[in-house]
Amino acid sequence: MSEAFAPRPGSATAPAQSADIRGTFRPAAPPPEPSLRWAGSPVRLDGVTKSFGDRPVLRRLNLDIPAGQFVAVVGRSGGGKTTLMRLVCGLDLATSGEVFVGDTKVNGLMPQVRLLFQDPRLAPWQRVLANVGIARGPGWREAADAALRDVGLADRGRDWPSVLSGGQKQRVALARALVSRPGVLLLDEPFGALDALTRSEMHRLIERIWTEHGFTAVLITHDVAEAVALADRVVVLRQGEVALDVSVDLPRPRASATTEALELQRRILAAV
Amino acid sequence: MSSTLTSAAASPSAAESHPQAREPSVPRITAYVRSVSRALLPWALPLGALIAWQAAASLGLLSTRVLPAPSDVALAFWRTLKDGSLLANISVSTGRALVGLAIGGAVGLALGVLNGVWRPAETIFDSTLQMLRNVPHLAIIPLVILWFGIDEEAKIFLVAIGVAFPIYLNTFHGIRTVDRGLVEMARVYGLPPGALFLRIVLPGALPSILVGLRYALGIMWLTLIVAETISSTSGIGYMTMNAREFLQTDVVVLGVVAYALLGKLADSLTRAIERRALAWHPAYQGEAGGIA
Numbered sequence: 001m002s003e004a005f006a007p008r009p010g011s012a013t014a015p016a017q018s019a020d021i022r023g024t025f026r027p028a029a030p031p032p033e034p035s036l037r038w039a040g041s042p043v044r045l046d047g048v049t050k051s052f053g054d055r056p057v058l059r060r061l062n063l064d065i066p067a068g069q070f071v072a073v074v075g076r077s078g079g080g081k082t083t084l085m086r087l088v089c090g091l092d093l094a095t096s097g098e099v100f101v102g103d104t105k106v107n108g109l110m111p112q113v114r115l116l117f118q119d120p121r122l123a124p125w126q127r128v129l130a131n132v133g134i135a136r137g138p139g140w141r142e143a144a145d146a147a148l149r150d151v152g153l154a155d156r157g158r159d160w161p162s163v164l165s166g167g168q169k170q171r172v173a174l175a176r177a178l179v180s181r182p183g184v185l186l187l188d189e190p191f192g193a194l195d196a197l198t199r200s201e202m203h204r205l206i207e208r209i210w211t212e213h214g215f216t217a218v219l220i221t222h223d224v225a226e227a228v229a230l231a232d233r234v235v236v237l238r239q240g241e242v243a244l245d246v247s248v249d250l251p252r253p254r255a256s257a258t259t260e261a262l263e264l265q266r267r268i269l270a271a272v
Numbered sequence: 273m274s275s276t277l278t279s280a281a282a283s284p285s286a287a288e289s290h291p292q293a294r295e296p297s298v299p300r301i302t303a304y305v306r307s308v309s310r311a312l313l314p315w316a317l318p319l320g321a322l323i324a325w326q327a328a329a330s331l332g333l334l335s336t337r338v339l340p341a342p343s344d345v346a347l348a349f350w351r352t353l354k355d356g357s358l359l360a361n362i363s364v365s366t367g368r369a370l371v372g373l374a375i376g377g378a379v380g381l382a383l384g385v386l387n388g389v390w391r392p393a394e395t396i397f398d399s400t401l402q403m404l405r406n407v408p409h410l411a412i413i414p415l416v417i418l419w420f421g422i423d424e425e426a427k428i429f430l431v432a433i434g435v436a437f438p439i440y441l442n443t444f445h446g447i448r449t450v451d452r453g454l455v456e457m458a459r460v461y462g463l464p465p466g467a468l469f470l471r472i473v474l475p476g477a478l479p480s481i482l483v484g485l486r487y488a489l490g491i492m493w494l495t496l497i498v499a500e501t502i503s504s505t506s507g508i509g510y511m512t513m514n515a516r517e518f519l520q521t522d523v524v525v526l527g528v529v530a531y532a533l534l535g536k537l538a539d540s541l542t543r544a545i546e547r548r549a550l551a552w553h554p555a556y557q558g559e560a561g562g563i564a
Contacts, residue, residue: 089460111462121457125475125552134471135462162554176461 040068040216041102041112041183043088048097050083057083059240060097067183070210070217072227074268075237081220084237085186088218089113101184114182116190120169122161122176129157132175140179147175150209167198171205178209185210187219191226203230207253224265224272229254234264236271244271340522345529348522357511362530365500365507368424369492369534372431377488380436381481384443389473398444405437410498422503427496434495435488442484446477479553482546489538493531 043065050058057080065071075081086092087099090109099106101113122131132147133140148154151171161169170190177185187206191199207230210217221227227234228248236244246267250260322342328334329341336344352358383401387394409430420426450473458472500509508527515523550556 091456091460109459109462115460117453117457119453121451121453123454123472123475125478125550126471127552134458136467160552162552180462 036212037214038181039183040214042067042100043184043216043218044100045084045087046098046100048087048094048099050080050087050092051095056095057240058087058094061240061242063235063242065216065218067216068214070219070230070232072219072221072231072234073237074221074224074227074234074272075243076272077222079237080240081222081237082188085115085188085218085220088184089115089186091115110184111180112183113186114177114180114184115186115188116170116173116177118189118192120161120166120173122169122172124161126161127157128153128159128161128164128172131161131172132157132179134176135180143179144175147179148172150178151175151205165198167194167202170194170202174205174209178213181213182215184216184218187217187221189220189222191221199226204253206230211252224268225261227268228261228264234268236268238272244268336521337519338521340525344522345525348520348526352511352523352526358526358530361506361508361511362534365496365509366534368427368500368507369431369496372428372496373435373488373492375428376432376435377439377485379432380439380484380488381443383436384440384481385447388444388447388477389469394444401437401440405441409433410495413499413502417503422505426503427499427507430499431492431495434491438487438491439481439484442480442487443477446480446484447473449480450476479546479550482542482549485545486539486542489542490535493535493538497531 043063045061045063048058048061049056057078061080061084073081073084083092087094088101088106088110090106090113093107101110104110122128123134126134129141129144129148133144145154145157148157151174153168153171153175156164156168156172161172164172173190191202194202203226206217219227219230224234228250231248233245233247235242244267246264248264250258250264254261325334325339326342329336329339329344334341340348349358383397387397387401412433413430416426416429420429454472454476455468458468463471496507497509500507501513504510504513508530512524512527515521515527547556
């Protein structure tokens with residue numbers, strides 16, 4: 001994906017803290033190695049309708065997400081956000097229309113799509129490392145170790161999940177999602193249960209990891225400020241239809257209270 | 273016997289009041305004393321009862337026809353130990369108990385897993401099993417004797433039936449209450465059905481299965497006692513019934529004590545298994561235990 005999405009406006013002026021795809025010099029974080037990147041997959045929804053009984057939750061939805069884009073899907077509860085997410089990862093199938101991840105039509109669970117749930121969903125009887133490598137497979141220990149290092153929990157692999165804080169558990173869940181190098185990472189309001197400080201820490205972590213690895217990210221949230229802080233593009237879902245589709249051309253990393261950001265938040269809120 | 277036990281029970285308090293306890297290594301000694309007294313505390317009540325009982329018997333308040341003195345029971349223990357009958361009977365009873373547990377437990381576990389994992393199986397089996405479960409299994413002893421005579425099979429069959437239901441119920445319940453979210457996570461993360469069962473479903477159900485096992489162990493001994501007293505030519509139950517014929521109340525009480533100790537041993541073993549198998553559970557980490 002990398003080149004297709006290269007120019008991120010304003011990142012040259014970005015202060016220290018998070019790494020940047022073009023490897024602008026940072027005293028704190030060295031530029032990411034090329035090997036850290038893996039290919040993101042594009043996601044396409046073609047006239048997708050999903051009904052439960054005779055109640056349509058999504059109505060003839062069209063959405064095109066290029067590889068490597070960070071999209072936030074905003075909407076009220078019951079607006080079809082979570083349904084959209086379950087269709088993309090193959091937990092549910094569309095009533096009509098088609099969903100594509102890369103070139104593959106979604107017809108069941110997609111191995112290249114990973115989902116970060118609202119709650120961490122760690123198996124309490126597996127140690128942290130074993131939770132990260134839950135699918136096992138060859139070389140899973142090394143991969144899980146690397147993923148834990150990535151989320152800043154390198155030394156917690158041998159702990160039981162029950163001794164971790166809420167934010168740490170969610171970071172383990174993130175490591176578990178990253179371990180298989182997914183083309184698409186779906187984030188289903190994963191920060192909702194966290195306190196404000198931990199939440200903004202998680203925002204920075206997600207932003208850094210996404211910039212480093214280059215996967216496609218779809219964030220479901222009802223928090224407009226969060227959407228504007230993280231995403232390249234915000235899609236508002238209202239009653240199963242796209243009510244607004246706007247790109248967020250703000251420099252990264254973003255301060256949440258700039259005038260442009262607030263103006264954008266106002267526009268999005270009006271559409272929700 | 274009672275005097276050595278009382279001194280053991282009294283020793284922690286004696287060590288605490290001893291002046292040496294305030295020497296430099298006080299924390300280690302007090303920690304030691306605390307751990308010893310914690311280990312002994314559960315035994316305080318039975319030991320107290322034993323002392324009172326011995327006193328009552330020695331003072332002639334209690335007829336040996338009603339209840340023998342603990343010292344007589346100890347003598348009976350020594351006598352039956354020396355002629356080998358005690359160990360022979362205990363091992364026969366334990367063997368029956370374990371074989372019955374293995375068969376009944378395997379059946380209960382298999383049915384619990386099957387019905388818990390696969391809905392159609394629940395539809396077919398569950399209501400039948402619930403009906404059978406509510407029949408007191410000791411009520412079919414006459415039938416069992418007609419089927420198997422008074423051979424080993426009869427006792428093992430009864431134990432197996434008694435043990436199967438608590439294990440079935442708790443396995444089934446444990447599997448049904450496994451966190452749906454975890455199962456969904458495991459599917460999204462690509463676990464094949466076998467791995468899903470071994471890594472998510474079974475460990476999730478394990479606390480409940482172990483509760484079933486502990487409950488089953490109680491039923492196991494109960495069933496065995498009844499089966500052995502009614503029809504047997506060996507085992508602890510036979511030993512006590514035989515002793516009753518000769519008015520040997522000391523041997524009868526010895527049999528009861530043997531059952532109590534075997535039951536306690538079985539329970540301690542399950543607790544040890546729980547501590548190992550549920551090490552991940554916050555309730556088994558560190559000193560945590562009670563809720564208050």
